[in-house]
Amino acid sequence: MAASPVGERDPETRLRELEAMLDAIADYAFVKLNADGEVVDWSRGAETLLGYPADEIVGRPLSIFYAEEDQAAGLPASDLAKAAETGRAEIEGWRVRKDGRRFRANTVLAQISDDSGEPTGFGVAIRDVTESHAAEAMFRGLLETAPDAVVIVESDGRILLVNRQTEVMFGYDRDELIGESVEILVPERFRPRHNAYRDGYIISPQTRPMGIGLELYGRRRDGTEFPVEISLGPLESDRGTLVSAAIRDVTERREQELRLQRQRDEIMELSTPVIQVWDKVLALPIIGTLDSLRAARLTEGLLEKIAENQAEVIILDISGVPTIDTQVAQHLLKTVQAATLMGAASILSGVRPETAQAMVHLGIDLGRLRSRNTLRDALQLALRIVADRAGAAQAAADTLMGQRRP
Secondary structure, eight states: OOOGOOOOOOHHHHHHHHHHHEEEEEEEEEEETTTTEEEEEEEEEHHHOOOOOOHEEEEEEEEBBBBHHHHHHTTTHHHHHHHHHHHHHHHEEEEEEETTTTEEEEEEEEEEEESSSSSEEEEEEEOOHHHHHHHHHHHHHHHHHHEEEEEEOOTTTTEEOOOOHHHHOOOOOOHTTTTTTTGGGGGGGHHHHHHHHHHOOOOOOOEEETTTTSSSEEOTTTEEEEEEEEEEEEEEEEEEEEEEEEEEHHHHHEEEEEEEEHHHHHHHHHOOEEEEEETEEEEEEESSSSOHHHHHHHHHHHHHHHHHHHHHHEEEEEEEEEOHHHHHHHHHHHHHHHHHHOOOOEEEEEOOHHHHHHHHHTOOOTTEEEEEESSSHHHHHHHHHHHHHHHHHHHOOOOHHHHHOO
């Protein structure tokens, strides 16, 4: 005999099948209430979850499952009123089993009506969400105690969740941020590019720092900006892929880095001072190791002094350099070449015997660079060079004037 279509089954058969389906769902307690909120039907899942056999619970009010403080606050009647008003209400709160143990429950109440539309009672589905509630509470607790601002964003860029540190860092109340576009926290000049970055991250989400190699900034509620570091991570949820952004204010660290850089620059300048020892004669005592960065700054500072003092001779004193290797020699030669292009002759002083031996051993050729053992000897040579240049200049001037006489 062929099975009857669903629509042709008698109501009793359909009701028994529905009850069997509800009893098979062990994770839920299904309860039917009359219009006064009293139990009239009870599933096996309800017996397992709440501990009452059907013959003990039928006829008793819904309020029996509520905690005493919630009963005193009138929540059972309030929940039923919500369901009666809208047709359906979903509520989460603490419920009590027969043995007095509490559990966190997600409860859905739906109003039941007869064929004429007259309300006859309520259908109730109760699920134990204690574990997920505890996990969520732990997550929120960790979120609130995080030292960084944490912003959780949906795939469309809307802010779903923020922690307390976000309020402190950006100056917003969380109610002002929830549901807003995350670009509210980004300076206006960066927003067009930020949209593209966000869309690209959703396509290929992975845990990583944001904006590697870029300087990132946040925007406070009052419009002021501050440097930040941002770490991104994907979160899978029933809403789809969410993006978690941990934001750190690095203003203090940036300022400290700038202070350290200024201190390094000042120390560098103090360790390579350009000294005017005579008219048109400069001395540059080099102390310590000469690396590429320091050599570049040394050359730059020296050329500025040559132009400022119209120097004709510079003395490079290397008595304070611990070792001379090929790299140091190359740096010295480049400095000499740059000075020559500025019209200044160079003298190397402070060449100790061991330094001279090391240079010969390494095959370092300083070209026509003149050298002297002591700074005193180098200064005497410098004065002769200046005098010679002055004499040559005077002779040239006399010759030029003689050619101009009739």
